[in-house]
Amino acid sequence: MARQSPITDAHDPMQQSRQVRLHLANEGELPSGMLREEIDASWRRSHGHGLDCLQGEQVGLGVEHGQNLQTLLELNRTLIDAVTPELDYLVERQGKGGIIILGDAQANVLAIEGQTHVLNRNGLRDLHPGSCWSEALRGTNAIGTAVVEGRPTLINCGEHYLDRLSPFSCTSVPLRDPRGEVIGVLDITREGVMSQPQDSLSTLMLAAGNIESRLFGLYHPEQLMLAFHSRPQYLGSAWHGLLALSLDGEVMAANENACQLLGLPRPGLIGRRCSDLLGERSPAFLNRLLQGGMSSVQTAKGEFFVRVLQLPRHGNLGATVATKPVAAVKWSALDALGGGDSRLARGLRMARQGLVNGLPVLLLGETGTGKEVVARALHQASPRADKPFVAVNCAAIPEGLIESELFGYRDGAFTGSRRGGMVGRLMQAHGGTLFLDEIGDMPLALQARLLRVLQERRVAPLGAGEEQDIDVAIICATHRDLKRQVAEQHFREDLYYRVNGVSLRLPALRERDDLGALIDGVLDKLGARGVTLDPALTSLLEGFDWPGNIRQLEMVLRTALAMRETGEQVLGLDHLTDCLLDELSSGTPAAGSLRENELELIRGALARHQGNVSAAAEALGISRATLYRKLKQLRG
Numbered sequence: 094m095a096r097q098s099p100i101t102d103a104h105d106p107m108q109q110s111r112q113v114r115l116h117l118a119n120e121g122e123l124p125s126g127m128l129r130e131e132i133d134a135s136w137r138r139s140h141g142h143g144l145d146c147l148q149g150e151q152v153g154l155g156v157e158h159g160q161n162l163q164t165l166l167e168l169n170r171t172l173i174d175a176v177t178p179e180l181d182y183l184v185e186r187q188g189k190g191g192i193i194i195l196g197d198a199q200a201n202v203l204a205i206e207g208q209t210h211v212l213n214r215n216g217l218r219d220l221h222p223g224s225c226w227s228e229a230l231r232g233t234n235a236i237g238t239a240v241v242e243g244r245p246t247l248i249n250c251g252e253h254y255l256d257r258l259s260p261f262s263c264t265s266v267p268l269r270d271p272r273g274e275v276i277g278v279l280d281i282t283r284e285g286v287m288s289q290p291q292d293s294l295s296t297l298m299l300a301a302g303n304i305e306s307r308l309f310g311l312y313h314p315e316q317l318m319l320a321f322h323s324r325p326q327y328l329g330s331a332w333h334g335l336l337a338l339s340l341d342g343e344v345m346a347a348n349e350n351a352c353q354l355l356g357l358p359r360p361g362l363i364g365r366r367c368s369d370l371l372g373e374r375s376p377a378f379l380n381r382l383l384q385g386g387m388s389s390v391q392t393a394k395g396e397f398f399v400r401v402l403q404l405p406r407h408g409n410l411g412a413t414v415a416t417k418p419v420a421a422v423k424w425s426a427l428d429a430l431g432g433g434d435s436r437l438a439r440g441l442r443m444a445r446q447g448l449v450n451g452l453p454v455l456l457l458g459e460t461g462t463g464k465e466v467v468a469r470a471l472h473q474a475s476p477r478a479d480k481p482f483v484a485v486n487c488a489a490i491p492e493g494l495i496e497s498e499l500f501g502y503r504d505g506a507f508t509g510s511r512r513g514g515m516v517g518r519l520m521q522a523h524g525g526t527l528f529l530d531e532i533g534d535m536p537l538a539l540q541a542r543l544l545r546v547l548q549e550r551r552v553a554p555l556g557a558g559e560e561q562d563i564d565v566a567i568i569c570a571t572h573r574d575l576k577r578q579v580a581e582q583h584f585r586e587d588l589y590y591r592v593n594g595v596s597l598r599l600p601a602l603r604e605r606d607d608l609g610a611l612i613d614g615v616l617d618k619l620g621a622r623g624v625t626l627d628p629a630l631t632s633l634l635e636g637f638d639w640p641g642n643i644r645q646l647e648m649v650l651r652t653a654l655a656m657r658e659t660g661e662q663v664l665g666l667d668h669l670t671d672c673l674l675d676e677l678s679s680g681t682p683a684a685g686s687l688r689e690n691e692l693e694l695i696r697g698a699l700a701r702h703q704g705n706v707s708a709a710a711e712a713l714g715i716s717r718a719t720l721y722r723k724l725k726q727l728r729g
Contacts, residue, residue, distance in 0.1 A: 302331020
């Protein structure tokens with residue numbers, strides 16, 4: 094009887110793959126063009142290993158139980174320790190519909206979590222800790238194929254080489270050590286067709302980034318670890334670059350993101366000086382980072398934002414670098430923001446205490462008062478410091494895009510959406526801190542959805558029906574009077590009380606009495622420690638009203654520093670441009686909308702407190718003396 098050619102049904106992938114297997118079994122060769130390119134290559138490898146694609150279940154492959162399994166787990170203890178937090182997170186998000194699997198570099202199964210009862214059904218009784226799922230033993234499967242390919246792998250229904258595995262869909266990503274070598278595989282397996290495979294892949298990629306960052310520190314406990322990215326909000330995320338440095342600034346290791354950001358292969362980074370890559374002299378650069386958290390540098394690849402993630406456990410960083418415990422560095426950065434203002438310092442500590450205990454923090458203040466700087470310092474001084482800090486400026490994102498930015502979307506959720514979808518900022522911040530800047534500018538319709546997310550701690554991307562659990566600390570900021578916006582029905586009252594756990598008003602620069610300390614701090618941040626101001630420039634800056642606050646002060650000092658001649662350490666009036674001199678010499682700017690709004694705020698506070706100056710000052714977050722001074726200025 095003549096063998097029949099496979100009859101395929103493009104609308105039934107299970108039937109199509111079944112026919113391909115029958116053809117392979119009968120003819121001894123794989124028909125071309127019937128499978129995806131990567132699946133075709135894997136099937137050919139599987140066939141080359143002598144596997145029967147129609148074989149039944151085999152339970153005797155790999156380590157079974159007892160001492161051998163225990164040895165396997167001990168050999169992979171570092172990997173397991175790094176993965177465990179993300180495994181718990183994945184089980185919460187994905188485990189209800191399938192199983193989460195961790196494999197090692199040889200495709201040996203180390204852990205299985207989630208709906209493990211499906212393992213008792215046909216096809217997966219041989220999947221258990223200790224079993225080996227390499228391509229050579231099991232054919233095409235997401236764990237073994239990811240080890241061979243060294244890249245994320247999707248095996249949908251019918252694409253497994255073994256017929257008995259056809260009902261299952263799998264997605265996996267390889268896990269790499271700091272040398273770039275595959276050390277393990279993380280896998281999500283489900284019954285049925287994976288309708289939104291990019292969702293699982295995005296989730297796994299995010300988890301893999303966090304795991305690899307954790308491995309980086311475990312592999313290099315004696316090195317200084319730096320995180321960097323071209324966008325500050327990506328520091329602390331799965332997408333930042335990582336460098337492990339020796340005590341004298343030599344690069345000992347780099348992750349894949351670092352290679353991509355710097356445009357160099359890993360061998361081209363190892364052994365280089367940090368100063369060669371980031372354009373800074375190592376001792377001074379490290380000093381700056383240790384004193385103030387994030388710093389920016391200019392390189393041939395553009396501007397990068399850099400932060401210290403880990404200090405060496407032993408030894409010192411040389412005579413020019415202070416050896417502070419990590420906690421002390423975090424606290425000193427927060428304390429430094431208080432400067433000489435005891436009221437602000439107290440408010441910062443209360444905000445930190447509230448954030449640590451799960452309360453949302455609301456930062457109030459004029460534009461340029463450093464709300465994002467404070468938010469980052471609060472995050473770094475919290476137990477979530479090693480998790481992502483994700484900032485969203487609600488006023489800077491077009492109204493039509495802010496919802497997709499916050500919540501993300503699925504592939505094809507709307508016309509023009511990015512292929513593969515996008516992970517929203519809320520999910521990017523999972524485990525860490527979400528900073529919603531200018532929340533007073535958020536559209537009302539979106540406020541309702543945000544309120545629900547904050548109440549239920551669950552989020553569904555656009556185009557997806559299934560909600561996902563999130564764990565985020567919330568810091569919000571605005572320059573607007575939210576109480577007035579609530580009264581005018583521009584801001585939801587229930588959302589106001591949801592985000593206003595601990596309220597902290599950041600004083601305007603003209604309200605602060607520590608201008609000298611602030612100037613020293615800005616100069617230090619700009620890499621100009623030791624630079625001073627002559628009396629004439631000091632007097633000019635002290636007499637100005639600073640409508641742009643700290644941001645404006647920083648730009649003035651940055652400009653003055655740029656005008657220095659080589660070796661100059663004292664800034665004077667001759668370092669200012671004519672335009673800056675004219676602006677600063679004008680003293681207090683003419684009255685305008687900013688002044689009118691400020692006066693209205695003060696009048697409103699006095700009216701609400703029946704003229705009680707102390708109570709009004711307390712409500713505004715300023716001292717009685719400052720309130721009297723402002724009234725005199727505004728009415729003069």
